[in-house]
Amino acid sequence: MSSLDVNKTYKLFIGGAFPRSESGRVYEIKGANKKFLANPALASRKDLRDAVVAAKSAQSGWANATAFNRGQILYRIAEMLEGRKDQFIKELIQQGETELNAINEVEMSIDRLVYYAGWSDKYLPFFSTINPVSSSHFNFSNLEPVGVVSIIAPEEQSLLGLVSVIAPAIVGGNTVIVLASESKPLSAISFGEVLNSSDVPGGVVNILTGNKNELISHMASHMDVNSIIYCGKEENTIKNISELASNNIKRTVFYKKANWNNEQSESPYFIEKTQEIKTTWHPTKV
Numbered sequence: 001m002s003s004l005d006v007n008k009t010y011k012l013f014i015g016g017a018f019p020r021s022e023s024g025r026v027y028e029i030k031g032a033n034k035k036f037l038a039n040p041a042l043a044s045r046k047d048l049r050d051a052v053v054a055a056k057s058a059q060s061g062w063a064n065a066t067a068f069n070r071g072q073i074l075y076r077i078a079e080m081l082e083g084r085k086d087q088f089i090k091e092l093i094q095q096g097e098t099e100l101n102a103i104n105e106v107e108m109s110i111d112r113l114v115y116y117a118g119w120s121d122k123y124l125p126f127f128s129t130i131n132p133v134s135s136s137h138f139n140f141s142n143l144e145p146v147g148v149v150s151i152i153a154p155e156e157q158s159l160l161g162l163v164s165v166i167a168p169a170i171v172g173g174n175t176v177i178v179l180a181s182e183s184k185p186l187s188a189i190s191f192g193e194v195l196n197s198s199d200v201p202g203g204v205v206n207i208l209t210g211n212k213n214e215l216i217s218h219m220a221s222h223m224d225v226n227s228i229i230y231c232g233k234e235e236n237t238i239k240n241i242s243e244l245a246s247n248n249i250k251r252t253v254f255y256k257k258a259n260w261n262n263e264q265s266e267s268p269y270f271i272e273k274t275q276e277i278k279t280t281w282h283p284t285k286v
Contacts, residue, residue, distance in 0.1 A: 010040040010185070012047060012209065013192030015054035016202020022046045027210070029185065032096040040185045043210035045218050048177065051206035052224050055148045055175040058203030063145050063173035070171055071120030077198040078113035081106070084194060088159060088187055095158065095184040108261050109163040115266050116167040123172065123268045131279070138282040143275040145173035146251055147226035150219040152212060154231040154260065158184035161260045162191060165229055168270035170204055174227070177206045179219065185209040220244035227251040227274050251276075 011018040025042035041047075062070075081088070085106050092102035124143060131139040149169050154161030158181035169176050180188030192207045208215070216237060220228050221244040230241055233256045245252050253273045257265070 008038070010038050010189045010209065012041050012043055013189065013195070013205070013207040014047065014051045015058075015206065016196060016200075018192070018196075019047075021210075022050070029095075029183070031094045037094055038186060040189065040209040043179075043208040043215065045215070047208060047210075048215055048218055048222070051177040051208060052148060052150075052222055054203035054206055055177055056224050058201055059145075059147055059175040062170070062175055062201060062204050065173075067121035067124070070173070071117045073199050074113050074117035074120065074167060074171055077194060077200065078110050078117065080194045080198045081110050081113065081191075084190070085110075088190060091186045091190060092159060095186060104261065105157060105160045109160045112160070112163050112266055113167055116171045116271070119268050119271060120171050123271045126268055127272055127275070133281075136284045138284060139279065140282070141277050141279045143172070143272065144278045146274050146276050147174060148224060149174045149176045149227045149229060149274050150222070150225045151176055151178045151229045152216060152219065152231060153178055153180050153188065154255075155181050155183060157260045159187040159191065161231060162188055164260045164265055164270075165231060165255070166205060169229070169274045172271045172275055174274050175204050175206075177208065177219070177225070179212060179215055180207055180209050182210070182212050216241065217244060220250070221247060223248050225250060227253065229253040229255065229274075231255045
C-alpha cells in the first residue's frame, strides 16, 4: 500500500507559535533544479507588528534570566541542531548549495552557537569597567541589552548567517525579530522548529519570511524596536534604514560582509553591538 507524500508547510515563527501570515499570502521558492520547492509565508506589516509585540513582552524576562541559563539554552539549541543535521544539509542542497558547503555550513552553525554559549557569563566582566573619578564615589560601567532588535538576515549562507546574527543578540539578553533570506528561507523556518524544542521562551526569537523591500522600512521605523541589524551592501537601503531609525534613536548595525564562515565572524564584540553602557555612581561616604 502506497502512502501519500506529506509536504512541509513553511510558516512564520512568532511568539513560540507557527502561524500562517495573517494576509494568507505565500510566495514560490524554486530549488537548484529550477523546479518548485516550497511556498513559504509572505509576511505582512501586521505579522511584523505581532512579532514586535511578542518580542517586547518576552524581553524583560529574558534579560533577567541568569547568564548561566541563557548559555544553557544556547547550548541546547546547538544540541537540537546537531540532532537534525541531516535535515538542514538536505534543505541547503535543495536551495542550491553543494553537499560539501552544506555540511560545512551546518557544522559551523552548531559551533557558532556553542561559541556564544561559552561567552554568556564572560562578556560582562570582559567589557565592564571600574572608572577612576575625582570625587568620593565608586564609578562602574556595565553593559545592558538594548531591548528589541530587528534583523535583516544575510541573503546567502542562509543558515550560518542567520545563526551568526541571532546568537550574539540573544545571549546578551535581547529579543529579536528576524527577516530571513528572501530567496533561501527554508532553513530559517526549520531553525524556528529547533528553537521551539530548545527551551527558548516564546517571543525571544521571531522569524519572518517574505519580501525585504516590503518590510525593511517598517522594521526600521517601528517605535518599539530599539536596534536594527542589516546584512547587505545596498547603499540606498542603508541610507533609508539610517534615516528611519533616527526617529527613536535606534542603534544601527550594518554588516556588509558576504562570508560568515571565518573566525572574524565570531567575537564578543558582536555581542557588544546590541548592548548599551550603564554607568553607576555610588558614594563612598554617607
